Amino acid sequence: MNRLKYLFLLLFMFVGSIAMAQQVVSKLKTQIMNIPIPDGVGVDVINGQGYGSALSVATPASVLYRIAGVDHIISTPSYSNKPLPTIHLIKKNGEWTLENFYPDVTMGGGRNYVFIDSTTIVFADHGMEGVQPRPFGDVWLCKNIDNKLQWTKVSSIKSFYHSVAAGDLTNDGKFDVIGLQMGVIDGWGGVAGLHTYTQEPNGTFVLNKDAISDARWTNEHIAGQGSILIADIMGDKRPEIIEGQYGRGPKPYGLAIFQYDETTKNYQFVKQTPDVGELANPDQGSTSIKTGDFDKDGLVDLAVASEGLPHDNIQIWKGNGKGDFTPGQLLNYGDKYVQFPDSTNFFREFEIADVNNDGWLDIIVHPFNFGSKFRINPTFPPLPNSNTTGEGIMLQHSIWINQKGKFSTLAADLSFKGIRPGFMKGFKIGNELRFFGYENAMTASNVHQFKIYEVSIGFCNSVIKPQFSASQYSFCGSGSAKVNLTNGQSGDSYQWSYAGKQETNATPSIEIGQATKISVVKTDALGCKISSDTITINKLPQPLIPTISQDNAKMYVSSNVNGNTWFKDGVQLKDTTQKIKPIAAGVYSAKTTLNGCASSMSDGIYFVGENVLATQQESSLFVSPNPFQTSLFINFPIEWGNSVRINLIDMKGAKVFFKEKVINHETLSLNQLAPGTYLLEMESITDSTKSRRFKVVKMAE
Secondary structure, eight states, X not given: OOOOOOOOBOOOOOOOOEEXXXXXXXXXXXXXXXXXXXXXXXXXXBTTBXXXXXXXXXXXXXXXXXXXXXXXXXXXXXXSSSBOEEEEEEEETTEEEEEEEEEEEEOTTEEEEEEEETTEEEEEEOOOTTSSSOOOBOEEEEEEETTEEEEEEOOSSOEEEEEEEEEOSSSSSSOEEEEEEEEXXXXXXXXTTEEXXXXXXXXXXXXXXXXXXXXXXXXXXXXXXXXEEEXXXXXXXXXXXXXXXXXXXXXXXXXXEXXXXXXXXXXXXXXXXXXXXXXXXXXXXXXXXXXXXXXXXXXXXXXXXXXXXXXXXXXXXXXOSSSOEEEEEEEOOOOOOSSGXXXXXXXXXXXXXXXXXXXXXXEEEEEXXXXXXXXXXXXXXOOSSGGGGOSEEEOGGGEEEEETTEEEEOOSOOEEXXXXXXXXXEEEETTEEEEEEEEEOOOSSOTTEEEEEEEEEEEGGGOOOOOBSSSEEEEETTOOEEXXXXXXXXXXXXXXXETTEEEEESSSEEEEOSOEEEEXXXXXXXXXXXEOOOEEEEEEOOOOOOOEEXXXXXXXXXXXXXXXXXXXXXXXXXXXXXXXXXXSSEEEEEEEEETTEEXXXXXXXXXOOTTOBOOTTSTTSEEESSSBXXXXXXXXXXXXXXXXXXXXXXXTSOEEEEEXXXXXXXXXXXXXXXXXXXXXXXXXXXXXXXXXXXEEEEOOO
């Protein structure tokens, strides 16, 4: 049941803090938001409290989750006497923004929820308790489609829905929903207080009164009901229904198990837990049940939350794989309270996740109200001035760490002074544990303004050290090595240490141009620091550039004995020896590679080719004089046409002279050329098949 809830009024902005102890780091982010809900749809001012006040008590039906890297919050703000629209927030560029609000989806008392999958949630709403006669609430289905929410009302009977569960009861591949009610105004009360809504082929839900039989549920089981779960706890490939007791009754049943009966074709009560554990206390009532293998024995266990005197509890029930459970460790804060503000820690339900990534399932409770293990130095009873609710909050008592099957609260200081949210809800998002909550921030001119607090918690012992893409790096001569990490994450920063100095940057790579040892310390987005191994950067000598010469056998020879690679016209050849025999005409060059380091390319040497040079026997095709000093006379046959194209190429393959149109008997002035040997190419302009090459030599003047 809902308890008395208090609201907080404070206009204070706390930008951020980092707490670190026992390899745990945390970061607080504060954001002021204004929800532009029109007056008349939302709230103007009620008892001096604005929309933020309604959000600050929206503990049970507020959720934080992630889809495809995008973070979402759904919250169902309410007063006890006025319905308010549900809001949907999306994080964009690190800031929460309003995606939409839903005036038709008003949960006067959103009480519980269950995730069907990463995009689908079912909410239970008990309605507004401050309205008499109570209108009670509904069961809602919320589907996230492309970051937009699609809402479907599942229930058809207005009820005080205290808990909700989902599973495939009809074995048709579709999930069905059970709403556990604690009161109806008009209509059927259900078997054991359960309303079963089965899903039709078209996706709608209908009330199925025959899904559960009361033939075996006797009048002896008249204690109330407070929680519901659908899960396969017997290993029979068909889910069971587990109902948790709430409050007084002549015969406590603790947990009641309903199993599908192949004869009757519906669910029948089959057994209850012989030891009812903490639920034997008539002042205790279960509020939610979750499954998990808490001792890693391969069998399903249960965690059952309950509320009431003397304190809120979560009890671990060990399962044997046959639907039998034995109550075990009781998680609470030990102090008895007489009135609500005297409790050490109120919490509204819980989540199960491996928060510290050690392979064991932990428990996160959602603190709210005025417990002294949630508020820092609260004043009792709280006064209208919000400062009396305490100096801030702490979250370490809301994290129960599983130490090989035994739970204890986190041994770290997660205190945040100067903030006073009405609650904080914790969820495992990616590798982080994240809590969020709201505080009223209304002004006289803006009643829709509020603060959203978000605390990100990281467990540094689970942070993976930086991994290099290679165990050592090398570079050649005056070059450098690019050192890369393979596991860099967005938001990480890196401090590189090498050659007696340190360099900090935000990227998981660095250029190093000297031989040295290098390591790096990574700091993740939350502040966890972890160091890499140390690796070596080697500087290797660069080979000399080879020179190419021709020996008496007309072979081209590299000046470097080993590591040669030959090229013709810039294209790599298969030859890797010191000498090669050129065959085809072209420019030949080489480079040398030793220990992975390559020299620059050598100068080229031009090979004319065999039997390609014109001879003086072709009396009508010649150049003269050859050798020459300043000029060359050109003569070609009349059948070549009126003009030819002339190229002169040096022995490195470089073109040193070109003339597009040279007429017969023309003299070319070539005194600008350096003395040496050249290849002259002559080609008919009108017939490209008519061409010749001459080797010519220019003498010094």
